[in-house]
Amino acid sequence: MENAAIYAQASWFQATARQRVAGLLDPNSFTEFLGPSERVQSPHLHLFDLPSAFDDGVVIGRGKLDGEDVLVAAQEGQFMGGTFAEVSGAKMVGLVRAARDHKNLSQIILLLLDSGGVRLQEANAGELVVAELMRAIVQARSAGVAVIALVGGKAGAFGGAGLTAATCSRIAVSEQGRIAVSGPEVIETNKGVEEFDSKNKALVWSTDGGKNRRLIGGADAFAEDSMEGFRAAAKALLTHVPAFDLRTMQAEHKRLAERQENFGACDDAVSMWRILSIKNPEAIRDMDSKDFAALASSIKEANHDAR
Amino acid sequence: MLTLKFRHTAKRRLSGKQDTAIIGVVASGNLEVLLERVLPGAECEVDIATPITGYDETWKAVIDEFVERFSPGGLRISVNDGGARPDTVFLRLMQGCALMEEV
Numbered sequence: 243m244e245n246a247a248i249y250a251q252a253s254w255f256q257a258t259a260r261q262r263v264a265g266l267l268d269p270n271s272f273t274e275f276l277g278p279s280e281r282v283q284s285p286h287l288h289l290f291d292l293p294s295a296f297d298d299g300v301v302i303g304r305g306k307l308d309g310e311d312v313l314v315a316a317q318e319g320q321f322m323g324g325t326f327a328e329v330s331g332a333k334m335v336g337l338v339r340a341a342r343d344h345k346n347l348s349q350i351i352l353l354l355l356d357s358g359g360v361r362l363q364e365a366n367a368g369e370l371v372v373a374e375l376m377r378a379i380v381q382a383r384s385a386g387v388a389v390i391a392l393v394g395g396k397a398g399a400f401g402g403a404g405l406t407a408a409t410c411s412r413i414a415v416s417e418q419g420r421i422a423v424s425g426p427e428v429i430e431t432n433k434g435v436e437e438f439d440s441k442n443k444a445l446v447w448s449t450d451g452g453k454n455r456r457l458i459g460g461a462d463a464f465a466e467d468s469m470e471g472f473r474a475a476a477k478a479l480l481t482h483v484p485a486f487d488l489r490t491m492q493a494e495h496k497r498l499a500e501r502q503e504n505f506g507a508c509d510d511a512v513s514m515w516r517i518l519s520i521k522n523p524e525a526i527r528d529m530d531s532k533d534f535a536a537l538a539s540s541i542k543e544a545n546h547d548a549r
Numbered sequence: 550m551l552t553l554k555f556r557h558t559a560k561r562r563l564s565g566k567q568d569t570a571i572i573g574v575v576a577s578g579n580l581e582v583l584l585e586r587v588l589p590g591a592e593c594e595v596d597i598a599t600p601i602t603g604y605d606e607t608w609k610a611v612i613d614e615f616v617e618r619f620s621p622g623g624l625r626i627s628v629n630d631g632g633a634r635p636d637t638v639f640l641r642l643m644q645g646c647a648l649m650e651e652v
Contacts, residue, residue: 295629
């Protein structure tokens with residue numbers, strides 16, 4: 243029992259995909275699909291003289307969250323940057339399509355995203371699989387499936403993972419979680435250092451990091467960086483899953499247009515927080531998780547019925 | 550990719566009830582170890598895939614020592630290496646055995 247209590251406080255950021263799945267779900271409730279013994283791994287990496295992983299860096303399966311059946315897919319951010327590739331991506335697409343097509347399966351999917359985007363060695367297959375995954379998520383949501391993204395890993399959710407997160411019903415993020423499409427280095431390379439200085443870590447983390455995403459409505463729950471933190475966030479989000487219909491879409495478009503209008507001229511996160519009428523925006527960075535979660539809940543832009 | 554295969558007859562069969570276990574991640578300086586209880590008696594196989602060449606003797610020494618100390622009879626052990634140091638390799642092999650020994 244003592245061990246379980248300590249483990250519940252273990253860092254999500256530092257954990258492996260398998261540790262996160264074990265910590266998120268009820269003890270011993272997880273059954274893996276296509277586990278490592280099946281050796282469903284990349285057919286391409288050996289051509290580059292790179293080591294494969296037995297699960298190609300994605301763990302999928304079923305389990306229970308507080309007694310309720312859920313489906314889970316977890317990306318291993320440490321393996322090749324948690325990248326979308328032919329096999330790893332197909333495992334995620336297959337899981338989402340299974341929920342879409344089989345009402346006897348759980349209609350809740352938890353996506354533990356931790357990825358810098360497409361695996362460059364399998365770039366074409368990776369780009370395709372991102373598109374397939376987004377389509378599958380949208381179709382599953384139309385069929386009534388709740389898809390929740392949990393972002394708090396070392397690789398963040400960039401590129402295809404950022405796009406995938408944006409198609410989900412709800413997103414939970416921790417302070418260490420970063421969500422964006424183009425990473426800081428990519429923006430700097432293409433648009434210049436004046437646009438985004440990727441060496442300025444304070445700027446990068448305050449812009450892409452979980453606190454800013456939560457405050458401007460890019461994420462719907464703020465999780466403490468622990469197994470219990472993400473467990474609590476996932477459970478809370480499951481009570482407020484929006485219907486995927488025209489009304490939600492229109493509300494989402496309106497929300498995004500307002501975000502662009504409100505913050506389009508800002509050149510850093512603090513200036514966005516000032517527009518949100520936060521009294522002492524400089525103090526946000528040092529605020530602890532509980533105080534921050536309470537603050538975020540009181541801000542209009544961070545709370546909505548769209549997505 | 551360098552592949553190494555080691556075949557041993559351990560002193561005894563590894564105890565425990567687990568059929569498979571996996572530990573570690575293929576990342577820089579780390580490795581992934583998959584253990585499967587699929588071999589008869591005290592036989593033990595260790596298959597290694599590593600992109601780092603020139604350390605065959607080091608791998609052999611680590612595996613010899615591991616088999617001598619932990620007696621992983623009955624196990625097929627498969628390693629995907631990301632350039633781990635010998636102490637990390639030994640640690641992961643030990644962790645893997647501990648998982649397999651759970652009842």
